[in-house]
Amino acid sequence: MKNIYLLLLIFSFAFSPLLAIAQNEEISTEQTTEVNKNGKIPVTQRDYENTEVSMADTFRADGKIYVVVAVLATIFAGIVAFLIATERKVKKLEDLVYSERASKEEI
Numbered sequence: 001m002k003n004i005y006l007l008l009l010i011f012s013f014a015f016s017p018l019l020a021i022a023q024n025e026e027i028s029t030e031q032t033t034e035v036n037k038n039g040k041i042p043v044t045q046r047d048y049e050n051t052e053v054s055m056a057d058t059f060r061a062d063g064k065i066y067v068v069v070a071v072l073a074t075i076f077a078g079i080v081a082f083l084i085a086t087e088r089k090v091k092k093l094e095d096l097v098y099s100e101r102a103s104k105e106e107i
Contacts, residue, residue, distance in 0.1 A: 004087045
């Protein structure tokens with residue numbers, strides 16, 4: 001059971017940045033392909049004047065971002081439920097094996 005809680009903790013830390021990114025209005029999905037000598041992408045005036053609506057902004061404006069978050073939460077809850085059910089089955093099998101081994105040693 002401790003393994004399940006550890007996996008839940010790891011998954012929560014792994015997926016929490018995704019939710020933060022989905023809510024952040026500052027992030028743009030477009031990247032320019034121009035690269036200078038140092039291998040860096042220069043910031044242009046177009047970047048400062050960017051008024052294009054990204055997909056996350058559209059979802060947020062329409063109220064659909066909550067649907068996206070709900071779907072992700074449902075998938076995560078399904079994975080957690082599957083892990084807990086699997087852990088219980090493995091625990092029962094371990095108990096069965098250990099009880100059979102103990103009964104053989106007594107004989």
